[in-house]
Amino acid sequence: MGRARERGLLLTALLVGLTGSALVAVVHGGTFDPQQADSLPRQAIVWAQLAVAAFGCHFVLARRGSDADETLLPVSMALTGVGLTVIYSLDPAQAQRQVTWLWLALGVLLLTVIRLVDVAKLREYVYVWGAGTAGLLLLPILFAKEVNGARLWIDLGVFKLQPSELAKLTLVMFLAAYLSSARGAAIAEADWRPLGLRLPSPRYLVPLLVMWVAAMVLLVALRDLGTALLFFGTFICVIYAATAQPGYLVFGAISFTCGAWAAAQMFGHVRNRIQAWLNPWPEEVLAKSGYQVAQGLFAIAAGGMGGVGLGMSQMVNPFTGRTVFAATTDLPFAALCEQMGLWGAALVVALYGFWVYRALRVSLSQPDNFRALLALGLGVLMAVQVFVIMGGVTKLIPLTGITLPFISYGGSSLISNFLMLGLLLRCSEGQR
């Protein structure tokens, strides 16, 4: 029943990607040379391959009569299709690499879906996840080179790894496992009331403090406001859901704002970002950090209602063929607004909303706390990440270099997003 629905949805989702990519190929010159990255036969082959992989996951689920959520896979594939279209339009060579990453990511999804591990068992490795998160975040501090003022990537020669993309997953697993344990449950017992706010006694505030310190260290060591905001925001939301105490939200927001303000005072990189957010137009700002923000805003404005058309982005300079800096990783939402207009952008936002809604729905149907918090954490992670990057591009908050899930270019990001999808599918099985 549900799987039949999934088949229909998946078909539409894949057609979205195929249509988009084919249009870009036509606009880019429409060659029929299969060797060329954005030629028509090439696009057809790529989408045929992706369809095989996506339907492979579908059939694995259908084969064992699984009642896993039938909408998450199609929604994710539609977002992937939109993303690949946008990357093709900005940088065909990068899109070709992205297809390779997609293969890997879908492979990871398939491995998760064939029940390689029991999701409930993941709970037992609570300290592995805790240490893993810390380790993954430490790696770039120790080994990474500074790129554009941020230290996020480890160069492994063949490719660059972005450990923070995997660390966000281990963080959610750690939080779910820790907060569903007996010790975590004690955090929920509020018995300390400073200033009339219900808070757990000071010793249970320790994890909160540890996390705040970690977020600040991230901010300082990685020079990355976006990642720090993503981790801290997810942490606060999950701990609030586990304890139902608004005090966490209040203190979390206050402490993060104070920390970010202090960081802006101390570090030029953070200060530049905030300056570009408050006012990107003065010449000296526009020349540096304001440039990206301004290009994004121009692109969004150019899009209008229905967009300028796929593959016709002005973010690609027609004379040099060069694209606005980091357009495929930081600004795909601006490119999407430009090419698909408000119509397409609103639909994409709705797709993310739907993804998060399904995650929360899966969370509510869980019989045990661990899986409920895990599903909730995955949904919150998606919501916070989409908010931070979309808010950044539209100048609601300072623009930071985190990825737009499923759409941005980046292997680490794609793999961790499809891993999130796989975990959510596994959580949703057998819970109706």
Add this chain to the structure above:
Amino acid sequence: MPLEAALAAGRYLFLGLLTLLLWQLYQVVQRDLRAVRRAAMAETAPAQAPREPRLVVERGPSQGQAWLLRNPVTIGRSEGNDLRLEDQFASSHHARVYLDGQTVVVEDLGSTNGTVVNGGRIVGAVAVTAGARIEIGGTTLRVEA
């Protein structure tokens, strides 16, 4: 020009497909919500329609007979009673069961052999709750709500 027309068509096909996907998703949500509403209705249905108090003959010649208590039910040997008892232990106008607001009241109309409610003989009118047993001669009645 045909290329441009084709491109415009393709562009709206793309947006149309995205919109179609969202419409399909909307229908999935609608179906889910309907299922939830149905489940909720099935759970609350009995509570929503509280049953009207009834008087049921549990044992005796007219066993199984029942009356809604919206009108008083009279019990006795003489003609004209709602429940006519061919019983030498029943008086001609023996007892009456009626609603006073939400409460069920059993009233003995001065019978010779008395009316027994829940094992005790009553005098005059007595309020009873659901499940109360009323014995008159060889007949037992039960109040249901």
